[in-house]
Structures are given as C-alpha cells and as structure tokens.
Amino acid sequence: MASVVGIFSHSSVSVPVKDKKLLEVKLGELPSWILMRDFSPSGIFGAFQRGYYRYYNKYINVKKGSISGITMVLACYVLFSYSFSYKHLKHERLRKYH
Amino acid sequence: MNENLFAPFIAPTILGLPAAVLIILSPPLLIPTSKYLINNRLITTQQWLIKLTSKQMMTMHNTKGRTWSLMLVSLIIFIATTNLLGLLPHSFTPTTQLSMNLAMAIPLWAGAVIMGFRSKIKNALAHFLPQGTPTPLIPMLVIIETISLLIQPMALAVRLTANITAGHLLMHLIGSATLAMSTINLPSTLIIFTILILLTILEIAVALIQAYVFTLLVSLYLHDNT
Numbered sequence: 629m630a631s632v633v634g635i636f637s638h639s640s641v642s643v644p645v646k647d648k649k650l651l652e653v654k655l656g657e658l659p660s661w662i663l664m665r666d667f668s669p670s671g672i673f674g675a676f677q678r679g680y681y682r683y684y685n686k687y688i689n690v691k692k693g694s695i696s697g698i699t700m701v702l703a704c705y706v707l708f709s710y711s712f713s714y715k716h717l718k719h720e721r722l723r724k725y726h
Numbered sequence: 727m728n729e730n731l732f733a734p735f736i737a738p739t740i741l742g743l744p745a746a747v748l749i750i751l752s753p754p755l756l757i758p759t760s761k762y763l764i765n766n767r768l769i770t771t772q773q774w775l776i777k778l779t780s781k782q783m784m785t786m787h788n789t790k791g792r793t794w795s796l797m798l799v800s801l802i803i804f805i806a807t808t809n810l811l812g813l814l815p816h817s818f819t820p821t822t823q824l825s826m827n828l829a830m831a832i833p834l835w836a837g838a839v840i841m842g843f844r845s846k847i848k849n850a851l852a853h854f855l856p857q858g859t860p861t862p863l864i865p866m867l868v869i870i871e872t873i874s875l876l877i878q879p880m881a882l883a884v885r886l887t888a889n890i891t892a893g894h895l896l897m898h899l900i901g902s903a904t905l906a907m908s909t910i911n912l913p914s915t916l917i918i919f920t921i922l923i924l925l926t927i928l929e930i931a932v933a934l935i936q937a938y939v940f941t942l943l944v945s946l947y948l949h950d951n952t
Contacts, residue, residue, distance in 0.1 A: 684758065693767045698756065702814060705752070709816040712745065717816075 735822050735891065750820045753807035776803065783939065790845075791946065798939055801830070805935040809890060813928065822891045827883035835879040838946040886938055893928045900924060 665671070687697035710717075760769050780799045784792055805821065812819025820826050842850040854871040855864065900921050907914040 680755075688758070688768050689766050691766070697768065701756065702811075705811070706814050706816060709814070709818060712818075713816050 732895075735894075746818070746820060746823075749818050750808075750826070753804065753811060756807060757803065787946075794946065797834075798942070801834075801942070802935055802939045805830075805886070805938055809931040809935060812890065812894070813925070813931070819890060819894065821886055822894065824883060824887045827886045828879070831879040831882040831886075834942060835882065838942075839875070882938065882942065886934065889934050890931060893931060897921070897924060897928065 666674070687693065687700070757772055758769055764770075765773070776799060779802060780795060783798060783802075784795050787794075808819060808821050811817055812821070839850075854868050854875070856867070856871075859867055900917065904914060904917045904921060907917055
C-alpha cells in the first residue's frame, strides 16, 4: 500500500508511493517487504484508516447504496463475536461425551 | 446448564480487559459523519432519524435546557445502537454490565441536580415538599422526597441493566428449550413462535432507550428550569 500523509478519504489527496503494493511483491521478498512496513502506532492507525475508507467508498458512499453495505459489517461482527465466545460454546455441542 | 447460561454476560478479555473497550467503541463506526449537504443513503437516513428524535425530545426545554441537546442525542444514539447490536447472535452487549450503566447514570443525574441547586436554590429545595400537604405530615414527606431523589440514578442504571439482561436471558432459555423440544417434536412449533414474538418485542429494547432518555429528560427539566 502507498504511504500517505494526513487523512485520505478520497483519491484527490496526494499520495506519494513509497513502496510496492502487496500483489506486486514476489514471494521470495515477502519477509523483507513485511519488515519494511511501518509498524509504529501512527502507521497502524493509518492502515486502519485506509482500510476503513476503502470499504466505505466502495460500498456505502455511493449514490444508490444498498443494505448489503451494512449487513456485511454486521455479519463480520457476528463471526468475530462467535470466535470470541467459542471457548464457552464448545461445551454445548450435541455429543454424548464432552 | 446453569454455568453457561450466564456466560454471554462475562466481559470478553484478551489477556486483560481490553476487548470490552473495543466492543464499546464499535457502534460509532456504523454512524458516519459527512461534510456535504447531500450524502449517501446511509447518512441521509441517519440524519433524518436524528433530526426526528432530537426535535421530539427538545421541544419541552427552554434555552438553558437545550444546551444539553448534544449530550442527550448522543446518549440516545449510543444506547440504541448498543442495544440493537446486542440482539445479533453471539454478540456482547456492554449495557448488560451494571458498571457501565452506573457510569452513565450517576454523572448525568448529578450534573442536572447540581446545576439546579446552583442556579435556583429556592426552586430546587421546593421540590422536596409537594403543594398542599397537611402540616403533621411534612417531616415524613421531606424524608420520602429526599429518598426518592437520591434513588434516581440507581433506578436509571438498574432499570436499563435489568431489562436488557432479562431479555437476553429469556431468549437464551427459550432457544435452548426449542432445541430440546425439537427431538420430541410435539409443541416445538409453538415454542418457535414464542421465540419469534419475543424477539420482536425485544426489539422494543429501543423503547427502553426512549425510557432511559425520557426519564433523564424529565429529571433534568424538573430540577433545572422550573
């Protein structure tokens, strides 16, 4: 992903490309590409912001956004909560011996 | 079965207490803001709903009470989205924790009462004695009114906690009863119907938010601007 300065909710914010995108990285240089990434708190926050705006601009911020823009988020929320409570739930399976 | 009945109400932790904080912070992600006049459908519907509720809530206040409008509208949005997200399967509802509801109720109630006492002390003290009480009853009535004032934040918090927790628990129980009945198969359809109706009525958890904010409003109004 490109590295940017400031909020980038749309593409007209200027974006200098610092390094290659993930799909252009060859498999052999994947470890060095991961190590080159910005893992500081502001870098991680920037990654979350990019991901958020990527989803938002594709599914919600359109002229005729449908309900699936939100229901995808809710479905992911359900799966996330399920993975959290799996520890309790695995005792409730319909088995003869637990 | 008794142990895992209350398991959904345990605050989720990742080696500590942080996951509960993440879940509390997640409803605002569903409510985007925008700097344009004409927005996408999601923001338009949300702005319309917010305008509707805020107009409904704020008409009975005078100028000084309307300075609280941002606080109250954000309160009702937060509680509404948190309760509605808690209706999804396997999710954790932070408003089932009494600690969180107390943390919401006590500062708001205390702010309203202290504001009333600071600005119009005679009017605020006059609330402790209703008009037209016979003279021998006055000491007892003052005590009763004081107690009813001091119990207001507890009532607000416990009301919200108890309603949401009881609803979730009931849905768990009826769901597990349906699963058990499905092998026997006799009145299983009846119980499934009960679940459906209960879920619909529980979506009047949103009415509970109205109850929360309205009681808060009434208290604010009476203490403040009378």
